[in-house]
Amino acid sequence: MSNLSVFKSNDGIEIIINQQTGETFCSVSGYARMSGLTQQAISKRAKKLDNSGLIESAELDTGYGIKLHILLTEDLITDWIVDDNPAMAKQLLKAGVRIFLHKLAGYKVTSEAVQPQPRTQ
Numbered sequence: 001m002s003n004l005s006v007f008k009s010n011d012g013i014e015i016i017i018n019q020q021t022g023e024t025f026c027s028v029s030g031y032a033r034m035s036g037l038t039q040q041a042i043s044k045r046a047k048k049l050d051n052s053g054l055i056e057s058a059e060l061d062t063g064y065g066i067k068l069h070i071l072l073t074e075d076l077i078t079d080w081i082v083d084d085n086p087a088m089a090k091q092l093l094k095a096g097v098r099i100f101l102h103k104l105a106g107y108k109v110t111s112e113a114v115q116p117q118p119r120t121q
Helices: 028-035 039-048 074-084 086-104
Strands: 004-008 014-018 024-027 055-061 066-073
Touching: 004 055, 014 028, 024 028, 024 074, 028 039, 028 066, 028 074, 039 066, 066 074, 074 086
Parallel strands: none
Antiparallel strands: 004 014, 014 024, 024 066, 055 066
8 A cells, every 4th residue: 555644643543544545544553542442452353354355454664664554444443433432433423524514515625734744655
C-alpha cells in the first residue's frame, strides 16, 4: 500500500491515512488505545480475521525503523467500537452524522492536518 501517512493523536492513537483515497485505518496499538482494550486482545482478534478484507497490512516507519503493521479498516473499527467503547462510538457517530448531513445539503467536505506533516510511505 503506498501513499500512506502516519499521524498520532495527543492520546497516542496511531491513525494511518491513504493520501490518495482518503481511506483511514488504525494500527492495532492505536485501536487498543481508542477502545480501552489491550494491544494483545486486539492483535488476537485481528489475526482471526486475516484474509477477510477487514484488515490490511503495510510497512510503516515507526520512528524506530520500518516495520510491518496490521491496519484495521474503517469497517472493522465501526463494527468493534460500539461494543468496545460506546462513548467513543458516540463521538464517531456524531462526527459522521455532521459530515453526512453536510454532504446531503450540498457542501463539499474537506479536511486538513492540524499537526506537523507526517512521514509518507
